[in-house]
Amino acid sequence: DTAVSQTPKYLVTQMGNDKSIKCEQNLGHDTMYWYKQDSKKFLKIMFSYNNKELIINETVPNRFSPKSPDKAHLNLHINSLELGDSAVYFCASSPQGPTGYTFGSGTRLTVV
Amino acid sequence: KQEVTQIPAALSVPEGENLVLNCSFTDSAIYNLQWFRQDPGKGLTSLLLIQSSQREQTSGRLNASLDKSSGRSTLYIAASQPGDSATYLCALWYGTASKLTFGTGTRLQVTL
Numbered sequence: 462d463t464a465v466s467q468t469p470k471y472l473v474t475q476m477g478n479d480k481s482i483k484c485e486q487n488l489g490h491d492t493m494y495w496y497k498q499d500s501k502k503f504l505k506i507m508f509s510y511n512n513k514e515l516i517i518n519e520t521v522p523n524r525f526s527p528k529s530p531d532k533a534h535l536n537l538h539i540n541s542l543e544l545g546d547s548a549v550y551f552c553a554s555s556p557q558g559p560t561g562y563t564f565g566s567g568t569r570l571t572v573v
Numbered sequence: 574k575q576e577v578t579q580i581p582a583a584l585s586v587p588e589g590e591n592l593v594l595n596c597s598f599t600d601s602a603i604y605n606l607q608w609f610r611q612d613p614g615k616g617l618t619s620l621l622l623i624q625s626s627q628r629e630q631t632s633g634r635l636n637a638s639l640d641k642s643s644g645r646s647t648l649y650i651a652a653s654q655p656g657d658s659a660t661y662l663c664a665l666w667y668g669t670a671s672k673l674t675f676g677t678g679t680r681l682q683v684t685l
Contacts, residue, residue: 492671502611502678503675503677503678504673504675506673509671511671516671551616551617560605561622562664562673564609564616564618564619565616567615567616569614
């Protein structure tokens, strides 16, 4: 199926740990994104990559580091996890230019 | 700074009713507007995409309109069904950065 897929779907971890979330799209899109949905369900962009190049880096702690090995993959690594990092993280992709987005199904991260 | 507001925040209607969800934005220099649906604990499903040059888009029982000059978009759902129960989000692509700015969402419940 053509889609944006991210793994894992659920992630429960202790404070201080380091974790990664993976994302892959087979839509041939040039641009990939990470969005965060907080407890109030508000979605906000974190990062955007275009053809492996970082183009958007919102005000996000340095503990969050995206990595794009190729234009079909965008992974998110989080160091020293904190309670406040608990949220749902969505990966998305879009073609070049202002056209529609396709979102993954989300990764629910719970830090205990 | 673009601000996107959705009214009402929550809505409960009996099955079969026609309903309108509203989305307002402060900066009319947008490239496009996209309506999404999010089911509890799930990802975002794209419903309709309206380019800035378009006035409306239709898909089945859904019709979305866009009035850039007044900073408004509406999502019309005809003959609502319990399966339409979800949170509906509007999102704008504007400015030079290829990112979506999301609205606050409307939680819809359609009762039998």
